[in-house]
Structure formats: C-alpha cells, structure tokens
Amino acid sequence: MAERPWHSGTSASCAKRRSPMEWEGWPRRGREGLIMHMKVRDVMSRQIVSVNGCTPFRDVAEVLHTHGVSAVPVVDGEGHVLGVVSEADLLRKEEFREQFYGEGYRPPLRVRLRERIGSPGRSPAVKARGETAAQLMTAPAITARPYTSAVSAARLMSEHGVKRLPVVDDEGRLEGVVSRTDLLKTIVRSDEEVAREIRDDIVESALWADTSHVRVSVADAVVTLSGTMPRRGDVLTLVRMTERVNGVVDVVDRMAWERDDTPEDG
Known part of the structure; x- marks a missing residue:
C-alpha cells in the first residue's frame, strides 16, 4: 500500500449586441458552456x-x-x-x-x-x-x-x-x-458571478432591445428578473437565456412589457 502525493507541478454598446439567434451559437459560459472547455x-x-x-x-x-x-x-x-x-x-x-x-x-x-x-x-x-x-x-x-x-x-x-x-x-x-x-x-458559482454574467453577457450584450430598465438579482442561485421591456417576446428570450446560465437553479420572472407581440394560442 502506498500513498503517493502528486504536486502540480465593461458594458457593451448597442453596436456590439448579438441577436438571440447568434447568442445561441456563440461560445458561452452557460450550464453546458462553462465545462465544455474544462479539462x-x-x-x-x-x-x-x-x-x-x-x-x-x-x-x-x-x-x-x-x-x-x-x-x-x-x-x-x-x-x-x-x-x-x-x-x-x-x-x-x-x-x-x-x-x-x-x-x-x-x-x-x-x-x-x-x-x-x-x-x-x-x-x-x-x-x-x-x-x-x-x-x-x-x-x-x-x-x-x-x-x-x-x-x-x-x-x-x-x-x-x-x-x-x-x-x-x-x-x-x-x-x-x-x-x-x-x-x-x-458548475458551482457564487451569486455575484451569476449576476455579473447575466448583466454583462445577456442584458447588456445579447438582446436587440432596450434593457435599460431591467434589474437582475440573485440569491442562493435563484435569479429574479424585474423591470420592463418593450415587447413580451424580448422578456421570454431574456428568461430563456437566463435559465441556461451556469449555476442558475431557478428564474423568478417579475418582468413587465409594453406590448404583447407573441402569437395568440389556438
């Protein structure tokens, strides 16, 4: 029996924003993305x-x-x-x-x-x-x-x-x-890290919409989104992207919108 130690050896402008479709494909740090390149x-x-x-x-x-x-x-x-x-x-x-x-x-x-x-x-x-x-x-x-x-x-x-x-x-x-x-x-991250990623990579960079009234808070890995956006479709996209961020357990949607642009059911 042998025990062997081994020693190891800023806010983006509107011009930089990506469309939601582009965001789906770019290298991300989401639930899958963070560990995708981890060895x-x-x-x-x-x-x-x-x-x-x-x-x-x-x-x-x-x-x-x-x-x-x-x-x-x-x-x-x-x-x-x-x-x-x-x-x-x-x-x-x-x-x-x-x-x-x-x-x-x-x-x-x-x-x-x-x-x-x-x-x-x-x-x-x-x-x-x-x-x-x-x-x-x-x-x-x-x-x-x-x-x-x-x-x-x-x-x-x-x-x-x-x-x-x-x-x-x-x-x-x-x-x-x-x-x-x-x-x-x-895949374990602090609330501060999660909130920073949502603000920097989604709210300020990934949405083609006015996000100046969006607020993000995180407590015990639960994200709360509040504020207003121009369209309901923008809110749904924001929530969907947030759910995919690494470390997010749940998303509480308290967002409001000015216009419902989603198709009616039925």
Whole structure:
C-alpha cells in the first residue's frame, strides 16, 4: 500500500449586441458552456492514494474506509495503472460486508444489475475468493487523460457507473484521480458571478432591445428578473437565456412589457 502525493507541478454598446439567434451559437459560459472547455487536469486531485497488486484484501478495505473513497487504483512498481478495486469488488466478500456495513447488507441495485448482465474482468465468484488487490480488481481500469474534457469524463462515469476515474499519462502512469465531486465544482458559482454574467453577457450584450430598465438579482442561485421591456417576446428570450446560465437553479420572472407581440394560442 502506498500513498503517493502528486504536486502540480465593461458594458457593451448597442453596436456590439448579438441577436438571440447568434447568442445561441456563440461560445458561452452557460450550464453546458462553462465545462465544455474544462479539462480533467483543471479539476483532478493530485494528492492520491493507490495500492499495489500484492496488497492484502483487508488493507485495501482499510484504505477505502480510512480515506473515505469508493475506489482505489492498483499500480505496478512504475506507477502504471493495472486496474481499480472498488467497494463493489470488496462487497462480494462476506467479511467485508459484516465489518463495515453490518449483516444483511445488499449492494446497490446498480451493482447487482451490472453483475447480472455481466461486466469485464473476473467473475463475481472468482473475486469473492480473492485475497489481494490483483485478484479483486476490475481490469482494465476505466481511465481518463489529463487533457480529457470534463464533459467526456462525466459521460464515462455515467456510462460505467463509477464515481472516480484514475487519470493517466500517455504511458498509462497514474497522475491523479477525478471524482464526481471534482466535476461538480466546475458548475458551482457564487451569486455575484451569476449576476455579473447575466448583466454583462445577456442584458447588456445579447438582446436587440432596450434593457435599460431591467434589474437582475440573485440569491442562493435563484435569479429574479424585474423591470420592463418593450415587447413580451424580448422578456421570454431574456428568461430563456437566463435559465441556461451556469449555476442558475431557478428564474423568478417579475418582468413587465409594453406590448404583447407573441402569437395568440389556438
């Protein structure tokens, strides 16, 4: 068992405003846009823990329990990732279930379904008899590269039902670990940041309308839009754009308009 630290190493004028259609296509910092160009290296943890193939079962279990992680990479003497041992791998052994989870524990439905349809690596029965990390691990490991986009890493986690990905260099050596929590940090922003983006990038830049009477306030990620605009269509566009900004949980529309230019229903 080896714990290995890794050190890392103004208001726009009307002439600059974009039409709503143009705004839909330009590089934005919205819910998808902020992390679109974010790389795994920007959010991964370099202070990581790993085990080697000979690490005993009980020591692997202790690593997960002590460090509060759901999985740990298995590496060789040169740091190449051989596989990953997860809680799901260890829970196949009754003694681990009883020591850390109590009698009667059943793995999550997701884990049971993966076992039923089959997954790469050793069979559950073989893993249940395993005594070392090499015998227990899932191999090959699902990994990411430092230059993998955060979006792609999130997709990998979702597709394979994992919470953590080892990050490896081009030679397969361990450089870090990226978790769901790390990725979530990329979409957590302060109320001030959210309000500034809405004012600068939408209210003052993206709408072909008089926005001089629009007010924006944000509290606990809930945006309140108030004031007046010339047309109802402009208000609907403003609300729709605001809903797409990264970090916005909800939008409260208190806007008024001078003219209803939207088609009548029916």
